[in-house]
Amino acid sequence: xxxxxxxxxxxxxxxxxxxxxxxxxxxxxxxxxxxxxxxxxxxxxxxxxxxxxxxxxxxxxxxxxxxxxxxxxxxxxxxxxxxxxxxxxxxxxxxxxxxxxxxxxxxxxxxxxxxxxxxxxxxxxxxxxxxxxxxxxxxxxxxxxxxxxxxxxxxxxxxxxxxxxxxxxxxxxxxxxxxxxxxxxxxxxxxxxxxxxxxxxxxxxxxxxxxxxxxxxxxxxxxxxxxxxxxxxxxxxxxxxxxxxxxxxxxxxxxxxxxxxxxxxxxxxxxxxxxxxxxxxxxxxxxxxxxxxxxxxxxxxxxxxxxx
Amino acid sequence: xxxxxxxxxxxxxxxxxxxxxxxxxxxxxxxxxxxxxxxxxxxxxxxxxxxxxxxxxxxxxxxxxxxxxxxxxxxxxxxxxxxxxxxxxxxxxxxxxxxxxxxxxxxxxxxxxxxxxxxxxxxxxxxxxxxxxxxxxxxxxxxxxxxxxxxxxxxxxxxxxxxxxxxxxxxxxxxxxxxxxxxxxxxxxxxxxxxxxxxxxxxxxxxxxxxxxxxxxxxxxxxxxxxxxxxxxxxxxxxxxxxxxxxxxxxxxxxxxxxxxxxxxxxxxxxxxxxxxxxxxxxxxxxxxxxxxxxxxxxxxxxxxxxxxxxxxxxxxxxxxxxxxxxxxxxxxxxxxxxxxxxxxxxxxxxxxxxxxxxxxxxxxxxxxxxxxxxxxxxxxxxxxxxxxxxxxxxxxxxxxxxxxxxxxxxxxxxxxxxxxxxxxxxxxxxxxxxxxxxx
Numbered sequence: 001x002x003x004x005x006x007x008x009x010x011x012x013x014x015x016x017x018x019x020x021x022x023x024x025x026x027x028x029x030x031x032x033x034x035x036x037x038x039x040x041x042x043x044x045x046x047x048x049x050x051x052x053x054x055x056x057x058x059x060x061x062x063x064x065x066x067x068x069x070x071x072x073x074x075x076x077x078x079x080x081x082x083x084x085x086x087x088x089x090x091x092x093x094x095x096x097x098x099x100x101x102x103x104x105x106x107x108x109x110x111x112x113x114x115x116x117x118x119x120x121x122x123x124x125x126x127x128x129x130x131x132x133x134x135x136x137x138x139x140x141x142x143x144x145x146x147x148x149x150x151x152x153x154x155x156x157x158x159x160x161x162x163x164x165x166x167x168x169x170x171x172x173x174x175x176x177x178x179x180x181x182x183x184x185x186x187x188x189x190x191x192x193x194x195x196x197x198x199x200x201x202x203x204x205x206x207x208x209x210x211x212x213x214x215x216x217x218x219x220x221x222x223x224x225x226x227x228x229x230x231x232x233x234x235x236x237x238x239x240x241x242x243x244x245x246x247x248x249x250x251x252x253x254x255x256x257x258x259x260x261x262x263x264x265x266x267x268x269x270x271x272x273x274x275x276x277x278x279x280x281x282x283x284x285x286x287x288x289x290x291x292x293x294x295x296x297x298x299x300x301x302x303x304x305x306x307x308x
Numbered sequence: 309x310x311x312x313x314x315x316x317x318x319x320x321x322x323x324x325x326x327x328x329x330x331x332x333x334x335x336x337x338x339x340x341x342x343x344x345x346x347x348x349x350x351x352x353x354x355x356x357x358x359x360x361x362x363x364x365x366x367x368x369x370x371x372x373x374x375x376x377x378x379x380x381x382x383x384x385x386x387x388x389x390x391x392x393x394x395x396x397x398x399x400x401x402x403x404x405x406x407x408x409x410x411x412x413x414x415x416x417x418x419x420x421x422x423x424x425x426x427x428x429x430x431x432x433x434x435x436x437x438x439x440x441x442x443x444x445x446x447x448x449x450x451x452x453x454x455x456x457x458x459x460x461x462x463x464x465x466x467x468x469x470x471x472x473x474x475x476x477x478x479x480x481x482x483x484x485x486x487x488x489x490x491x492x493x494x495x496x497x498x499x500x501x502x503x504x505x506x507x508x509x510x511x512x513x514x515x516x517x518x519x520x521x522x523x524x525x526x527x528x529x530x531x532x533x534x535x536x537x538x539x540x541x542x543x544x545x546x547x548x549x550x551x552x553x554x555x556x557x558x559x560x561x562x563x564x565x566x567x568x569x570x571x572x573x574x575x576x577x578x579x580x581x582x583x584x585x586x587x588x589x590x591x592x593x594x595x596x597x598x599x600x601x602x603x604x605x606x607x608x609x610x611x612x613x614x615x616x617x618x619x620x621x622x623x624x625x626x627x628x629x630x631x632x633x634x635x636x637x638x639x640x641x642x643x644x645x646x647x648x649x650x651x652x653x654x655x656x657x658x659x660x661x662x663x664x665x666x667x668x669x670x671x672x673x674x675x676x677x678x679x680x681x682x683x684x685x686x687x688x689x690x691x692x693x694x695x696x697x698x699x700x701x702x703x704x705x706x707x708x709x710x711x712x713x714x715x716x717x718x719x720x721x722x723x724x725x726x727x728x729x730x731x732x733x734x735x736x737x738x739x740x741x742x743x744x745x746x747x748x
Contacts, residue, residue: 003532010524118344125617126348128548128574137556137582150531152556224552225521226578229346230545233519268525278489278515280522 006149007269008262013155015241015261016162017220022238022245022253023165024213029247030186031206032094033102037109040235041116042211045085047218047227050078051131052124075215082211083204085116090204098199117232128228133219158220165216166254169209173250182206186248240284244291246301255299260284333653334378335371335641336402337362340394340411345385346519347544349574350626352617354412355381357630358637359615360604360622365638367607372642373650378402384416391416392423399427407659408432408637414492417450424449429656430640430663434633435568435591439495442693443730444664445741451663451692453636454591454685457492457567458725459696459717461499463589464565465507466715467700468537479508484530486523486550487541489515496541496567502721520546527553540566540588547575548583555582565589565700572625576703584705589698592632592682594708596623599677600631625701625708632682639668639676664689664747683714689744696722 021043028036036042053074058065063073093108137154144150173179184192185202193199218227221234237260245256267283297303339358342351362377371377380401382394391411398406409424410432411417417437424431425448432451433441439458441450468483469475485500487493497513504511512533514526520542527550530538538559540550547570554561562585566575571588595601601623608614609622621627644654644662654662668676668685683697696717701708734741 003528007525007528010528014522014524121344121348126343126352127618127621128349128578130578130580132580137552139556139558150528150557221521224549225545226548228349228545228574228578230519230521232346233521233545237522265525269529272515272525276515277513278517280525281489281517 002148004266005147006151007265009149009151010155011262011265012258013151013159013261014265015257015259016159016254017155017217017224017257018234018237018241018261019245019254019257020158020162020165020213020217020220021234022241022257023169023250024210024217025235025238025242026245026247026250026253027169027206027210027213031182032105032185032203034094034105034109035102035247036210037106037235038112038116039210039214039238040232041113041120042082042085042214043218043221043234044229044231045116045120045218046078046082046211046215047131047222047231048120048124048129049081050074050215050219051129051222051227053077054131055129078215079212082215083208086204086207086211089207090200094203095200113232117229121229126229128226129222131219131222131227133223135223137224154224158224161216161220162254165213166250169213169250172209178202178205236281237284240288242298243288244298246298248302249298249300252298252300260287263287333375333651334402335375335407335653336404337377337379337408337637338394338398338401338406339379339381340384340391340398340409340413340416341381342384342386342412343381344383345387347386350572351386351412353572353574353621353624353626354630354633356616356621357627357632358634359630360608361600361631361634362638363613363615364604364607365634367611367613368603372638373645375641375645375651375653377638384411384413386413386415388413388415388419392419395420395423399429402653404653404655405429407641407654407656408663410434410633410637412436421450427656428660430660432633432637432663434636435629436492440726440729440733442691442726443741444687444689444692445744446730446734446739447692448664448689448742449660451687453663453666453687453693454632454683454695455698455717456693456696456722456726457495458499458722459693459719460567460589460698461496462503462718462722463698463715464539464567465500465503465509466718467565467587467589467712469507470712472536475507481509481537482512482533482535483509483537483539484512484514484533484535485539485541486514486516486526486530488520488543488546489517490543492543493541496539498725499722500539502725503718516542516546516550518546519544521549523549523553527557527559530554530559531557536563538564540564540570542566542570542575548577548579551576551579551586552582555579561585562587568698571701571708573621573708574626576708581705583703585702587700587702587711588708590625590701591695591698592625592628593680593699593701593710594623594625594628595710598679598681600635600681601628603677604631628681635676635678635682636666636668636685639672640666643667663687664692666694680710689742689747 024039057070063070135154135157139150181197241256241260245252264280264284268280272279341355384391408430414436434453439456441447441452566588568589576583640662644658648658666687673679683695685694687694697714700712702711
């Protein structure tokens with residue numbers, strides 16, 4: 001039983017990391033109805049920009065290498081880079097495609113993916129980098145000594161960061177003027193425009209917020225496995241989370257992430273040996289597919305009703 | 309009259325220039341590289357080292373017996389379709405066409421396997437591709453040079469046995485194989501299972517789904533299993549993730565042995581301190597203190613002609629692997645020139661002969677400034693592998709250190725399996741194996 005709980009808790013903590021990536025998708029889909037295929041590339045771009053600045057800033061500024069000043073300056077500059085990316089995306093990708101079908105916008109984000117990946121490697125190079133956030137990826141001694149259950153302190157830290165981020169985003173959406181405008185745009189573009197909400201600004205803001213989420217996700221995944229191209233694959237982990245939780249729900253991303261994380265780990269351990277193992281990559285999709293059959297809008301997604 | 313003389317003089321000069329240009333032959337080598345995309349880190353290192361070596365041969369020696377090396381890169385992004393496109397684009401370039409194709413991708417290798425035989429271009433797959441292609445009777449145009457996955461797997465067991473105090477000590481030991489869930493990852497299964505039968509160790513296979521950035525469940529199973537050793541057959545992000553997960557579960561990195569695609573700086577640096585003590589196989593070693601690397605620094609980088617954007621990567625595992633690719637390719641062309649004519653650009657078929665008759669012994673390695681850098685190599689019509697030897701390197705937290713001499717593969721076991729598999733392939737494809745006694 002102890003092993004079961006170990007797998008379950010580990011899965012839940014991994015699920016929080018998936019949810020972190022899924023959040024970026026949700027934000028953009030909520031505000032613009034665009035399924036942003038480039039979210040994984042944005043995670044890679046943000047993380048690579050962050051470690052790139054960490055490397056070059058000491059030489060440029062004379063600040064101490066590995067010091068706090070370099071860390072926070074890199075963070076701010078990376079965030080600025082994500083804002084610039086949001087502005088450029090709105091101007092050159094979204095604006096020319098206003099009122100086009102959703103599939104057109106989706107295809108545009110596929111193109112954006114390759115562009116962002118190429119630009120990231122073009123600027124910072126293709127080298128694989130390590131990233132140390134100062135949090136050790138080691139078991140929590142208390143849990144090991146008292147329950148013989150292995151829980152990583154880094155995973156707990158990542159879960160805490162994700163929780164704070166979700167709470168902050170929920171407050172932002174609920175109680176700020178911009179948040180209300182975002183929700184209005186999400187509900188009805190035309191109605192939002194008619195009452196004077198500037199659609200273009202809103203899109204820039206929402207893409208910039210998604211960029212911020214990508215930066216945080218990239219830093220955590222990068223610290224876990226290294227900053228490398230594989231960060232783009234984190235998007236693959238987020239897709240079943242979105243199907244399960246709903247494309248328009250922030251809490252849905254979290255709950256979906258937890259369900260996917262826990263179920264894929266349990267399936268790998270208890271079902272995997274009977275089918276040759278390595279089922280983690282496709283099991284979440286099977287689960288999401290099964291879920292679609294009974295609840296197409298996801299757990300927390302908005303029910304789509306058409307007048308016929 | 310004056311005009312007539314000028315025209316004649318001009319024609320004579322043009323004729324001379326033309327003949328001298330014809331004399332300065334160039335050997336064309338098409339490079340299907342990948343410098344962007346998911347595996348750009350490895351690709352930029354290997355192709356960078358390879359180009360630097362060829363540049364060094366041109367700068368230091370004026371080419372191979374006066375034949376300058378010319379090359380052109382074609383970006384594959386490690387994508388099969390693009391690899392085939394590059395193959396087609398490159399095959400007719402240069403005065404004799406492309407003389408060798410080395411895609412550094414098992415997928416692309418499989419995609420062009422039939423084409424190379426038709427186009428008579430040697431396909432060199434150093435450290436990847438089909439292991440059974442080592443049987444040159446069935447695969448005359450394919451060269452899985454130096455060593456294959458099967459050979460490597462046998463050296464891994466030998467390495468572990470050596471650490472345990474002999475092969476007799478393997479009985480009852482538990483070895484977990486953590487492998488990339490792909491054809492590449494499964495390549496070692498048959499060999500490790502046969503060796504398990506022979507030596508009595510218990511083999512547990514644990515698959516990791518691509519890309520391998522999540523291994524929590526596998527490492528919890530390893531924690532429960534408590535193996536004596538873990539063999540890491542990984543690729544890309546799977547490697548640092550495995551090392552970090554091992555540290556998280558408290559499994560000693562000293563008891564982990566990696567495949568040569570797990571043993572580069574790109575695999576250990578992202579894992580930070582978690583990689584310390586990890587050992588991996590290699591058919592080349594890391595380090596910039598070899599005369600061959602010094603020659604590159606003197607003749608290429610000192611002249612500002614180096615290919616690496618980040619010069620600190622010169623001497624890294626992948627960079628040196630690229631140098632090995634260049635070194636063996638140059639040696640094959642040199643060998644072929646001895647038979648088909650020095651100072652001439654050769655065809656793919658002629659270079660193929662060169663690859664099939666390589667004889668790089670210790671003396672030749674010393675002449676090339678590569679003693680200990682790669683193992684001695686001797687190929688033949690029967691044997692397109694040529695060596696089978698592997699060295700092991702250990703990561704000390706900042707660099708790789710060689711910890712063994714060249715370890716011989718279990719040739720007896722591997723060769724039997726190669727011939728069996730190649731014969732089955734020949735039967736399936738309707739290929740009549742060559743009679744090597746008639747080959748010269």
